[in-house]
Amino acid sequence: MSASTMGSGPNMGSGTDLTPKVHRFEAIVVGGGGAGLYAALALSKEKVQTAVLSKLYPSRSHTGAAQGGIGAALANVEDDNPEWHMYDTVKGSDFLADQDAVELMCNEAVETVYELEHLGLPFNRTADGKIDQRKFGGHTKDHGKGPVKRACFSADRTGHMILQTLYQQCIKNEVDFFDEFHVMDLILKDGVCRGVVAYEINNGSLHIFHAKAVLFATGGSGRMFKITSNAHALTGDGMAVALRRGVPLEDMEFFQFHPTGIYKMGILLSEACRGEGGIIRNGKGERFMERYAPTIKDLAPRDIVSRCIHQEVLEGRGVNGKDYVHLDLTHLGAEVIEKKLPDISDFVRTYMGIDPVKDLIPIQPTAHYAMGGIPANKDSEVVGDENNTVVKGFYAAGECACVSVHGANRLGTNSLVDILVFGRRAGLSMAKYCRSNDFAALPANADEEVKAQIDRLRSNSGEERTLTLRSDLQASMTDNCGVYRTEGTLKKALSDIAVFKSRFSKLHVSDRSQVFNTDLLDAMELCNLIDLARVTVEAALARQESRGAHYREDFQKRDDAKWLKHSLASLSNGKVDLKYKPVVMGKFPLQERKY
Ligand SMILES: Cc1cc2nc3c(=O)[nH]c(=O)nc-3n(C[C@H](O)[C@H](O)[C@H](O)COP(=O)(O)OP(=O)(O)OC[C@H]3O[C@@H](n4cnc5c(N)ncnc54)[C@H](O)[C@@H]3O)c2cc1C
Numbered sequence: 001m002s003a004s005t006m007g008s009g010p011n012m013g014s015g016t017d018l019t020p021k022v023h024r025f026e027a028i029v030v031g032g033g034g035a036g037l038y039a040a041l042a043l044s045k046e047k048v049q050t051a052v053l054s055k056l057y058p059s060r061s062h063t064g065a066a067q068g069g070i071g072a073a074l075a076n077v078e079d080d081n082p083e084w085h086m087y088d089t090v091k092g093s094d095f096l097a098d099q100d101a102v103e104l105m106c107n108e109a110v111e112t113v114y115e116l117e118h119l120g121l122p123f124n125r126t127a128d129g130k131i132d133q134r135k136f137g138g139h140t141k142d143h144g145k146g147p148v149k150r151a152c153f154s155a156d157r158t159g160h161m162i163l164q165t166l167y168q169q170c171i172k173n174e175v176d177f178f179d180e181f182h183v184m185d186l187i188l189k190d191g192v193c194r195g196v197v198a199y200e201i202n203n204g205s206l207h208i209f210h211a212k213a214v215l216f217a218t219g220g221s222g223r224m225f226k227i228t229s230n231a232h233a234l235t236g237d238g239m240a241v242a243l244r245r246g247v248p249l250e251d252m253e254f255f256q257f258h259p260t261g262i263y264k265m266g267i268l269l270s271e272a273c274r275g276e277g278g279i280i281r282n283g284k285g286e287r288f289m290e291r292y293a294p295t296i297k298d299l300a301p302r303d304i305v306s307r308c309i310h311q312e313v314l315e316g317r318g319v320n321g322k323d324y325v326h327l328d329l330t331h332l333g334a335e336v337i338e339k340k341l342p343d344i345s346d347f348v349r350t351y352m353g354i355d356p357v358k359d360l361i362p363i364q365p366t367a368h369y370a371m372g373g374i375p376a377n378k379d380s381e382v383v384g385d386e387n388n389t390v391v392k393g394f395y396a397a398g399e400c401a402c403v404s405v406h407g408a409n410r411l412g413t414n415s416l417v418d419i420l421v422f423g424r425r426a427g428l429s430m431a432k433y434c435r436s437n438d439f440a441a442l443p444a445n446a447d448e449e450v451k452a453q454i455d456r457l458r459s460n461s462g463e464e465r466t467l468t469l470r471s472d473l474q475a476s477m478t479d480n481c482g483v484y485r486t487e488g489t490l491k492k493a494l495s496d497i498a499v500f501k502s503r504f505s506k507l508h509v510s511d512r513s514q515v516f517n518t519d520l521l522d523a524m525e526l527c528n529l530i531d532l533a534r535v536t537v538e539a540a541l542a543r544q545e546s547r548g549a550h551y552r553e554d555f556q557k558r559d560d561a562k563w564l565k566h567s568l569a570s571l572s573n574g575k576v577d578l579k580y581k582p583v584v585m586g587k588f589p590l591q592e593r594k595y
Contacts, residue, residue, distance in 0.1 A: 066159025093407025261366025408548020
């Protein structure tokens with residue numbers, strides 16, 4: 001599809017002389033992961049002139065790292081239905097998810113999986129040729145009566161297959177791709193979105209993309225933490241840009257820690273390991289989850305299992321008195337391990353030098369998933385305040401968005417469902433918007449702030465280095481805003497962040513070149529992480545209760561009377577302002593969360 005392009009060619013001059021190139025597309029999708037690609041595919045089918053901008057080559061997006069599966073109540077292997085899926089999702093969310101959005105997601109999950117099948121995704125099959133399904137944490141039959149096989153999968157490379165399938169379909173439909181374009185700003189004026197400003201990594205030039213509709217599908221922000229399963233690029237750029245442009249972020253205090261990260265490295269060993277029958281053992285060899293969640297044991301939701309691991313360690317039952325436990329796959333046998341968990345086995349052999357067929361695997365919780373993000377409604381339109389006022393022309397989907405279908409804790413396999421269901425819906429609602437709206441005028445000097453930021457970073461002669469500052473931020477967040485939090489640790493994190501912010505102003509970018517200047521990019525990403533850490537900690541400090549992934553040792557109970565509400569954190573002039581909006585309840589009333 002043709003783009004209209006104006007302005008000078010890529011500017012290769014000094015940092016202060018960046019003349020932007022201007023492009024015009026009806027729809028801009030920022031992010032080439034599952035959410036972005038499904039949106040782009042839907043837009044291209046609606047014949048909307050669309051470009052995807054991605055700082056990574058699209059097939060390197062984190063969706064490609066998703067291992068275990070995508071949840072949909074197909075009932076191919078045993079009895080199941082979308083209503084049970086809804087129940088599990090709402091209960092898993094500790095009742096913070098909006099039930100109307102959950103209902104829509106669980107219903108549309110089924111047709112989405114079949115659509116992926118028809119697009120060519122090679123799912124594992126049952127003996128009679130149907131899409132195979134396996135168990136996953138928190139997914140149960142008949143409202144909690146025991147685990148159910150609901151996760152559709154392609155060995156332990158489900159996300160890889162999704163990404164490849166969608167990418168090839170987008171190429172077939174002639175979607176334009178701007179690979180290795182780093183989006184730095186959103187052009188938003190008088191409540192109407194008009195495009196984005198991007199930095200071309202290959203040559204350091206600036207680009208303005210003028211558009212009717214913009215989708216942020218920029219993924220997660222796990223790089224805020226030291227031990228994380230998230231790829232290096234997951235620095236929450238889209239969330240931070242929206243925040244700086246005045247869109248409050250929703251439920252940022254809820255960050256998921258996945259129980260089975262490789263010890264000290266954080267690399268994920270999918271919940272599929274436990275879905276296939278793997279168990280977790282403490283230093284005494286006990287299957288301790290039997291004590292905490294007698295019905296579904298090791299397949300309890302992630303927030304619960306992570307806390308139980310922490311508890312075992314605190315009570316001295318870590319392995320060799322240390323801060324880790326074991327994942328035991330040895331009883332599964334070589335065939336299941338090699339056929340259904342091939343990548344996991346590879347990771348364990350490569351990174352730990354041990355054999356999962358014979359050896360116990362050292363694990364600890366790893367920062368995994370942002371439940372919070374840019375507030376969006378069921379049509380993926382961004383909503384900019386506590387009254388759900390739509391920001392015209394601005395959309396968000398995938399991990400960077402908060403619809404909210406995961407509430408305080410996401411169930412395994414529900415992110416792939418979320419990114420696809422709401423990615424596609426974003427594409428369809430953007431198409432509708434593009435048909436009935438003209439291009440809003442571009443403001444003069446739309447790239448002014450980006451230029452100023454780049455100049456500041458390039459000309460700074462301070463002593464600070466990005467790597468050191470980033471490691472300090474990650475360590476403080478893991479120590480003070482991790483699986484367990486208290487007022488004391490959160491206040492410590494806040495005072496650390498204030499210091500990091502001032503150290504950031506002395507950051508020295510030593511690489512002055514224009515070509516693949518990763519030093520500069522790292523600095524821009526660090527700026528995003530610091531702002532996101534700030535709102536995460538402020539929202540966590542304010543929430544005086546424990547719910548889902550947010551566990552306050554000083555307020556250990558869920559407090560529905562005071563806290564059954566979504567937080568909205570905005571940041572302006574260095575101050576965080578917190579507002580709240582109600583949770584959409586539905587057919588599932590509040591209950592104690594027992595498994
Ligand atoms: C190891 C691992 C395993 C997982 N396994 C599962 C699983 O089995 N099931 C499940 O449901 N979920 C799983 N998840 C979670 C799930 O994979 C992610 O939440 C989901 O894939 C996110 O998709 P996305 O499209 O929102 O973002 P991503 O796939 O992360 O893509 C983000 C895109 O945004 C682009 N981008 C970011 N910033 C910028 C910028 N500034 N400018 C331009 N482009 C930008 C990137 O280039 C990238 O293309 C897993 C996650 C991890 C880390």
